Amino acid sequence: MYNANNNFYVRSNFIEKNIKNENNKLDIQKIINNKNEAITALNEYLDKCIIEDNSKKKKCNLLSYWLKDYIKYLEQEKTFNSAYLKEYKCGDIIKANLGFNVGNEEGGLHYCVVLDKKNAKSYSTLTVIPLSSVKSTTKIHKTSVLLENEIYSKLFDKASNLIKDTKAELSKLEQEASTIDFLPEDTEENSIIKSFKRRQIDEKMEETKHKTELIEKICNELNQMKTGTVALVNQITTISKQRIYDPKHDFDILAGIQLSSNSMEKIYEKIKKLYAN
Numbered sequence: 001m002y003n004a005n006n007n008f009y010v011r012s013n014f015i016e017k018n019i020k021n022e023n024n025k026l027d028i029q030k031i032i033n034n035k036n037e038a039i040t041a042l043n044e045y046l047d048k049c050i051i052e053d054n055s056k057k058k059k060c061n062l063l064s065y066w067l068k069d070y071i072k073y074l075e076q077e078k079t080f081n082s083a084y085l086k087e088y089k090c091g092d093i094i095k096a097n098l099g100f101n102v103g104n105e106e107g108g109l110h111y112c113v114v115l116d117k118k119n120a121k122s123y124s125t126l127t128v129i130p131l132s133s134v135k136s137t138t139k140i141h142k143t144s145v146l147l148e149n150e151i152y153s154k155l156f157d158k159a160s161n162l163i164k165d166t167k168a169e170l171s172k173l174e175q176e177a178s179t180i181d182f183l184p185e186d187t188e189e190n191s192i193i194k195s196f197k198r199r200q201i202d203e204k205m206e207e208t209k210h211k212t213e214l215i216e217k218i219c220n221e222l223n224q225m226k227t228g229t230v231a232l233v234n235q236i237t238t239i240s241k242q243r244i245y246d247p248k249h250d251f252d253i254l255a256g257i258q259l260s261s262n263s264m265e266k267i268y269e270k271i272k273k274l275y276a277n
Helices: 004-051 054-076 150-181 188-224 261-276
Strands: 093-097 109-114 125-134 144-148 228-232 237-240 244-246
Touching: 004 054, 093 125, 144 150, 144 261, 150 188, 150 228
Parallel strands: none
Antiparallel strands: 093 109, 093 244, 109 125, 125 228, 125 237, 144 228
């Protein structure tokens, strides 16, 4: 027996399914068209920049670098886990890739100061204020806070303390190593004890090697830094932790480098003045 209602629902489902298929095809085609248009526009812009003045060539190069970085970030999104990074606190100094800038936005690799008072390792984002280098003669904008040479000084002190500690450790290890050489090996037990002590010395020597490598990295960082720093309070931004270049772990260059409470108070006051009053 013919059932009109049943036939109507079958036909409706068939039509709805076909519409969805057509929409999917249309979406894919729109994606392909947008992709091709974007690639064409990009190539045209970059080619135009290359043949124009040096300022455009620099922008062309920066944009190309940023696109490669951006693709890398997108590919790593699924596997990135912020829990493997160190925990960041308010006032911590980090170096982050802020990406390609538009107009007066800060872009590229920049020092930043962390604003989050509580930021668990599981959080994937971080709110920061970009920092910029200044000379002593530079006029500080009313939206910024001058930090003088605080970051440079703290990093310099970190390197100095590491050098001092490493020298003391090496001297102590050398003395211990020379003492071990005179230990007896006449029995199996004495031989085992002597071998164990040598392994301990080797492990400690390996630790000092890592510290020496860190000292070298910090010195290279200091050589590239300018002493004067300004906090660009009007450019507060929230970034993915994927953008963090340093420090990622507690044994990195900027680990432990934090602004003083006095400097943070100046930043808070500027934030209130710009956004709360």
